[in-house]
Amino acid sequence: MIPPAQGPDICSLCNGTGWKAFQDAGVERVARCDCWRDNMSRRLIAEARIPRRYYHCTLNDFTTYDNDTLEDALSRSRKMADEFPVVKRGLFFLGDPGVGKTHLAVAILKQAILTRGARGLFYDTRDLLKVIRGTYNAVVKTTELDVLRPVMEADLLVLDDLGAEKTSEWVEETLNLIVNTRYNERRATIFTSNYPDVPPESTPDVISLHDRIGFRMRSRLHEMCDFLDLEGADYRMLLSNEGVPALKRNWEERKMHDKIGQAGRTRRPAKAQLRGGDGKADLKWSGGRGGSK
Numbered sequence: 001m002i003p004p005a006q007g008p009d010i011c012s013l014c015n016g017t018g019w020k021a022f023q024d025a026g027v028e029r030v031a032r033c034d035c036w037r038d039n040m041s042r043r044l045i046a047e048a049r050i051p052r053r054y055y056h057c058t059l060n061d062f063t064t065y066d067n068d069t070l071e072d073a074l075s076r077s078r079k080m081a082d083e084f085p086v087v088k089r090g091l092f093f094l095g096d097p098g099v100g101k102t103h104l105a106v107a108i109l110k111q112a113i114l115t116r117g118a119r120g121l122f123y124d125t126r127d128l129l130k131v132i133r134g135t136y137n138a139v140v141k142t143t144e145l146d147v148l149r150p151v152m153e154a155d156l157l158v159l160d161d162l163g164a165e166k167t168s169e170w171v172e173e174t175l176n177l178i179v180n181t182r183y184n185e186r187r188a189t190i191f192t193s194n195y196p197d198v199p200p201e202s203t204p205d206v207i208s209l210h211d212r213i214g215f216r217m218r219s220r221l222h223e224m225c226d227f228l229d230l231e232g233a234d235y236r237m238l239l240s241n242e243g244v245p246a247l248k249r250n251w252e253e254r255k256m257h258d259k260i261g262q263a264g265r266t267r268r269p270a271k272a273q274l275r276g277g278d279g280k281a282d283l284k285w286s287g288g289r290g291g292s293k
C-alpha cells in the first residue's frame with residue numbers, strides 16, 4: 001500500500017484526499033474536508049477577476065462616518081450578500097468617483113463566493129467591451145461565445161463603471177444581450193456608475209446615465225435593480241492613515257464644491273460639451289462656455 005503523502009502542505013485532517021471521515025450514529029461516513037472548501041473558495045476568488053486594488057474590500061471594513069446614503073447602501077449590501085442566492089433584484093450604485101461604490105460591489109461579490117460557493121465575476125465595463133470587441137468577427141458579425149458565456153452565466157456579476165464608454169449601436173446591442181440574458185435567467189447583477197440616473201434639477205445640463213446607455217437599457221436596469229445614490233468623501237483623495245474626521249472634512253468640501261458648481265460651472269461635464277455635433281443638445285445648452293464643442 002502506498003503511504004499517504006507527507007509534507008507541510010498536506011492537510012492533516014484528510015491526508016490530502018479532500019475527504020474526511022466522521023461517525024454518524026455509529027456509521028462511518030465521509031464529507032468534504034475544510035481544506036477542500038478553502039481551496040475551492042481560493043479558486044473561485046481567483047477566477048472572479050477582482051482587481052488587486054479592491055481585493056481587500058469587505059462589508060465589515062466599509063466606513064460610513066454618519067453618512068446616511070452610505071449607511072443605507074451598506075445595509076442594502078449586507079441584505080443582498082446575506083440572502084444570496086435568493087435575491088430578486090440586483091443593486092445599482094450611483095455616485096461620484098471614490099465614494100465607495102466598487103468597494104461595496106466587490107465586498108458583496110466576495111461574500112457570495114466565500115459563503116455560498118457562487119461563481120462570481122467582476123468586469124470593468126470598458127474592459128469587457130474591449131475583450132468582446134477583440135473576438136468580434138466582422139465578416140460573420142459574431143462574437144466568440146466563450147467570452148460572453150461566463151459573463152451571462154455567472155451566478156453574480158459586477159459590471160463596474162457603466163456608461164464610461166459612450167454608447168453606440170454595437171455597445172448597446174452587446175450590453176443589452178448580456179443584461180437581458182441575465183434578467184431572463186434571473187441571475188443577479190450589481191452595477192456601478194459615476195453618472196447620475198437623471199440630471200439633478202439644479203443642473204439639468206449634466207450628462208446622465210440615460211444619455212450614456214440609452215433609454216431601453218436604462219428602463220431594463222430599473223426593472224432588475226434597486227438604484228442607490230451614494231454621496232460622500234472621495235476615498236482616493238485620502239491617505240490610508242486618515243480616519244473619520246478627514247472623511248467628513250472631504251465630504252463637506254465636496255458639498256461646497258457642488259454648491260459652487262451649481263451656481264456656475266459644474267464638476268460633471270455639460271451635455272453640449274460632449275455631444276458636439278448634436279444640434280438638439282446645442283440648443284438645450286443653457287450657456288457657460290460659448291463656442292466649445
Ligand SMILES: [Zn+2]
Nearest residue numbers: 011014033035
Ligand atoms: Zn483536508
